Amino acid sequence: MQKESYQSQEVISGAGALQEAAKIVRESGARNLLAVCSKSARKHCGEEFWQGFPGKVVFFHGFSPNPKYEEVQAGLALYEEEGCEMLLSMGGGSAMDVAKCIKLFAPMDRNENYLKQEKKASNILHIAIPSTAGTGSESTSFAVVYYQGEKQSVAHACLLPNYAVLHDGFLEHLPLYQKKATMMDALCQAIESYWSVNSTEESRGYARKAIITIRDAWQGYIEDNANWQQIMAAANLAGRAINISKTTAAHAMSYKVTSMYGFAHGHAAAICLPKTWAYLQGHIEDCTDGRGKDYLSQTLEELNRMLGKQNTQESVAWLTRLIGALELPYPVQKGRQDVEVLASSVNAERLGNFPVKVTKDALLAMYRQIVREPHE
Numbered sequence: 001m002q003k004e005s006y007q008s009q010e011v012i013s014g015a016g017a018l019q020e021a022a023k024i025v026r027e028s029g030a031r032n033l034l035a036v037c038s039k040s041a042r043k044h045c046g047e048e049f050w051q052g053f054p055g056k057v058v059f060f061h062g063f064s065p066n067p068k069y070e071e072v073q074a075g076l077a078l079y080e081e082e083g084c085e086m087l088l089s090m091g092g093g094s095a096m097d098v099a100k101c102i103k104l105f106a107p108m109d110r111n112e113n114y115l116k117q118e119k120k121a122s123n124i125l126h127i128a129i130p131s132t133a134g135t136g137s138e139s140t141s142f143a144v145v146y147y148q149g150e151k152q153s154v155a156h157a158c159l160l161p162n163y164a165v166l167h168d169g170f171l172e173h174l175p176l177y178q179k180k181a182t183m184m185d186a187l188c189q190a191i192e193s194y195w196s197v198n199s200t201e202e203s204r205g206y207a208r209k210a211i212i213t214i215r216d217a218w219q220g221y222i223e224d225n226a227n228w229q230q231i232m233a234a235a236n237l238a239g240r241a242i243n244i245s246k247t248t249a250a251h252a253m254s255y256k257v258t259s260m261y262g263f264a265h266g267h268a269a270a271i272c273l274p275k276t277w278a279y280l281q282g283h284i285e286d287c288t289d290g291r292g293k294d295y296l297s298q299t300l301e302e303l304n305r306m307l308g309k310q311n312t313q314e315s316v317a318w319l320t321r322l323i324g325a326l327e328l329p330y331p332v333q334k335g336r337q338d339v340e341v342l343a344s345s346v347n348a349e350r351l352g353n354f355p356v357k358v359t360k361d362a363l364l365a366m367y368r369q370i371v372r373e374p375h376e
């Protein structure tokens with residue numbers, strides 16, 4: 001088992017990580033525990049994990065893949081009714097998002113909308129145990145919740161879980177499409193983080209390690225159900241990287257692709273990435289990164305070197321082949337307005353993390369390459 005510090009968090013991984021999580025719960029002194037978890041993660045971590053805690057374990061499964069505000073309210077109500085004093089999230093990004101929001105909302109006024117209140121640090125202990133290798137949400141200080149159908153981002157330093165516990169045994173049970181999509185989410189997050197205008201030496205170190213690891217381990221992970229530990233570690237590193245740098249254009253473009261065509265998040269991000277990467281290489285002159293054009297060129301060269309490629313064209317071709325090898329399809333146009341709707345959906349703030357300016361026309365052109373005509 002390895003323990004590593006990341007900001008105010010302890011990251012625990014390797015054999016015995018789950019047992020260590022149980023030990024932390026036992027030693028926390030907390031009375032009851034709210035376990036925000038998917039039913040499959042609860043089952044796959046083994047019944048013995050949930051036994052032997054000093055207090056009661058209260059399970060909360062009532063949340064959707066894109067968690068709703070009301071679901072967080074229900075979880076918080078349960079947390080209070082049952083006298084819980086600690087949070088454990090186990091599952092994909094949504095379980096962790098719900099636990100993060102419960103933690104943040106707990107000290108707030110019940111009679112007002114939590115999303116409109118001033119955020120204060122909440123000191124509830126939160127252990128996050130991801131059951132997928134992708135989002136890296138266990139090591140970020142932000143969460144997503146849907147309020148009246150609208151995606152809301154919630155951010156506060158206290159949302160970084162106190163412990164991230166990486167138990168790669170969960171990956172054995174992931175359906176193949178989930179495995180592919182979540183791995184591609186991690187890869188996109190790492191690549192986007194590397195060129196983000198907010199990147200730092202620290203974030204680039206995490207992103208670099210994640211990219212190289214996925215480059216070397218993806219095939220064994222997808223084709224031979226091996227390399228779990230490597231991919232789990234890479235996804236966590238990519239999460240740490242975007243926690244510092246945030247994501248950029250491919251993520252910004254992917255959200256509407258997900259809701260419009262029902263693609264998994266990582267799948268949508270993956271098919272947007274090659275277009276934004278090629279665009280970036282072609283528009284270095286429009287650099288918005290304060291570190292300048294030469295720095296940006298060098299960043300792209302470094303990415304090529306990480307992938308063992310001569311230039312961005314080869315790197316993009318590698319990524320495109322990878323998407324093909326994973327059999328992740330491109331969306332087929334449903335209506336004439338698709339591309340316009342997609343281009344209008346892109347969040348300008350997230351796009352601002354991309355190191356070159358992207359116009360609406362550029363978005364339209366990229367989406368036209370991503371969305372296929374019905375007869376193609």
Ligand SMILES: [Fe+2]
Binds near residue numbers: 135185189251265
């Ligand atoms: Fe993502």
